[in-house]
Amino acid sequence: MSASTELTSAEIWIVIIGLGLATYLIRFSFLGLMGGRAPSPFVEKLLRYVPAAVLPALIAPMVAIDRETGGVAAPEQIIAACVAVGVGVLSRNVLATIAAGMGTLWALTALGL
Amino acid sequence: MSGSSRGFWDGVVASLPVMLAVGPFGMIFGVIATEAGLNLLETMAMTTIVIAGASQLAALQLMTDNAPVALAILTGAVVNLRMAMYSAAIASQWRGAPLWARAFAAYFLHDQSFALSMRRYAEQPAEPQPGKIAFFFGVGVTTVIVWVGASYVGALAGSMAPPEWRLDFAVPVTFIAAVAPLLRSAPQLAAAMTAIVASLVLAPLPFNLGLIVASALGIAAGATLETIMARRAAA
Numbered sequence: 001m002s003a004s005t006e007l008t009s010a011e012i013w014i015v016i017i018g019l020g021l022a023t024y025l026i027r028f029s030f031l032g033l034m035g036g037r038a039p040s041p042f043v044e045k046l047l048r049y050v051p052a053a054v055l056p057a058l059i060a061p062m063v064a065i066d067r068e069t070g071g072v073a074a075p076e077q078i079i080a081a082c083v084a085v086g087v088g089v090l091s092r093n094v095l096a097t098i099a100a101g102m103g104t105l106w107a108l109t110a111l112g113l
Numbered sequence: 114m115s116g117s118s119r120g121f122w123d124g125v126v127a128s129l130p131v132m133l134a135v136g137p138f139g140m141i142f143g144v145i146a147t148e149a150g151l152n153l154l155e156t157m158a159m160t161t162i163v164i165a166g167a168s169q170l171a172a173l174q175l176m177t178d179n180a181p182v183a184l185a186i187l188t189g190a191v192v193n194l195r196m197a198m199y200s201a202a203i204a205s206q207w208r209g210a211p212l213w214a215r216a217f218a219a220y221f222l223h224d225q226s227f228a229l230s231m232r233r234y235a236e237q238p239a240e241p242q243p244g245k246i247a248f249f250f251g252v253g254v255t256t257v258i259v260w261v262g263a264s265y266v267g268a269l270a271g272s273m274a275p276p277e278w279r280l281d282f283a284v285p286v287t288f289i290a291a292v293a294p295l296l297r298s299a300p301q302l303a304a305a306m307t308a309i310v311a312s313l314v315l316a317p318l319p320f321n322l323g324l325i326v327a328s329a330l331g332i333a334a335g336a337t338l339e340t341i342m343a344r345r346a347a348a
Contacts, residue, residue, distance in 0.1 A: 004150035005176040012155050012176065018186035019172050020162035023193045028219035030201035032212065039201045045336045047198035049304040053331025054192055055292040057308040057324050058171055061316045062285040070317065077282060084286050088293025094134040097293060101286035105279055 076108035120244035124226075124251020127233070131225050134290070135256055136263045138166050141283045143267020144274055148281075149173045153268055160264035164223060164257060167291065168192040170284050171324075180320035188321055191328055199227035206234050206245060214246055221253025224291070300342065304335030 005012070030039060039047065063081040066073045084101030091097065139160070146156040146169075163169050172189035199222055207215065230249040233240075240248075274280050296302050308331030315323030 003177045004148070005173075006179050007176050007182070009155075011182050012151060013158075014182045015172055015176060015185045015189075016155065016159045016162060018182070019159075019168065019189040022186060022190040023163050023165050023168065023196070024219055026190065026193050027196045027200055027222040028216065029197045030204045031207070031215040031219055031222070038205060039197075044198070044201070045339060046332055047195065047201075048339075049301065049332040049335030050195040050198065050328075051292060052295045052301040052304040052335060053308040054194065054324075054328045055167065055288050056305040057312040057327035057331060058167070058192065059285045059288045059292070060309040060312045061321075061323070062174075064313060065316050080282070081285060081289060084289045085293055088290055089296055092294040094290040095137075097290035098137065098283065098286050101289060102279070102283060105282055109277075109279070 076105055079108060080105035116241055116244040117247035120240070120247030121251040123233075124229070124248040124253075125255050126251075127229050127248075128225060128252040128255040131229070132255065132259045135225065135259050138287055139260045139263025140267035140270070141280065141287060142166050142169055143264040143269070144271040144280050145170060145267075145284060146173055146264075147268050147271030149177045156268045157261070157265060161261050163189070164220070164260060165189075165193050165196070166260075167288060171321075174284075175321055178320060184320050184322075188324055191325055196222060196227075199224075202231060203227065203249070206230075207242070210242065210246060218246075218249060218253070221250060221257065223253065223256050225256045226250075226253040300335045300339040303338045304331040307331045307334035 007015075025033070030037070038044075059081070064073050064078055065071070080101050083104040084097050087093075087100035088097035142160060143156060146159065147153075151159065151173075159169055159172075168189035171192045172185045175185040175188055200219070203218065203222065204215070207218070226249050229252045230245070233248050234245060292305070296305055308327045311327035311330045312323050315326055317323075318326075
């Protein structure tokens with residue numbers, strides 16, 4: 001994410017307010033808008049898989065695709081991400097996972113691999 | 114001490130270990146937002162109004178891609194859809210709570226307040242409702258203070274971080290830390306693997322549209338496998 005945005009200040013504020021409002025309404029959904037009604041079993045089932053689907057769909061291109069060329073990203077980035085996934089699944093510890101991912105990237109870069 | 118003031122302070126104390134993760138994540142957001150070209154006021158407005166790091170970073174990425182603003186908002190909202198699940202779970206514990214409490218609670222509903230409150234409600238089901246609600250706010254208020262403060266520190270430090278620190282890579286690594294603990298059942302793993310493959314195949318689509326399609330496919334894969342496994346178990 002090295003590039004700067006070319007959005008105007010007004011556009012940046014639209015994103016801030018729009019995303020803030022959308023997020024608030026998602027949070028308020030069942031607490032308020034639905035009058036305390038529980039979601040249907042079908043909706044509940046879909047919602048159960050939102051984090052495990054959305055976050056990997058966000059992560060994978062960030063890690064594996066070079067944003068300048070559109071080709072495959074540097075291997076140290078992909079290896080570091082795999083190490084982080086392994087540590088995260090086994091330890092379930094947020095800080096250990098971040099440390100493993102960043103540490104692997106720094107080590108591989110320093111070694112010039 | 115009244116039940117609700119004890120509940121609140123219990124929430125503050127329970128949230129302190131979790132803040133070890135919230136703090137660095139907030140600083141990463143501040144750094145990345147500054148690098149993306151947001152000024153201090155815009156960075157602080159975004160982090161205070163949205164209070165959802167992963168969606169803030171996803172929206173920032175689209176802003177640096179110069180995508181249409183509607184798509185930046187939509188993508189950030191998709192990342193936050195999981196909070197509808199949190200909203201339903203908390204609402205089921207707060208039957209009959211006044212509307213003002215539920216309206217405030219929506220602002221303080223984060224990964225941390227959801228997870229810690231649900232654990233507390235499971236461990237102390239007999240706690241009266243005011244105490245339950247106060248515990249939730251204890252966690253939520255602490256999270257907001259740490260999150261906003263850490264974002265501020267990150268925004269101030271942002272322009273000073275040398276590029277070889279690769280703080281850009283902290284973004285996917287932080288997301289990995291959030292999602293990895295979930296990947297322990299076959300349907301959750303199926304959702305993740307489907308989403309990964311689809312997001313890579315669809316990556317050439319403009320403006321991260323692949324994210325939305327890949328998310329939908331991943332959710333469908335997880336839910337379908339769950340249905341199949343439930344049928345097998347019943348048969």
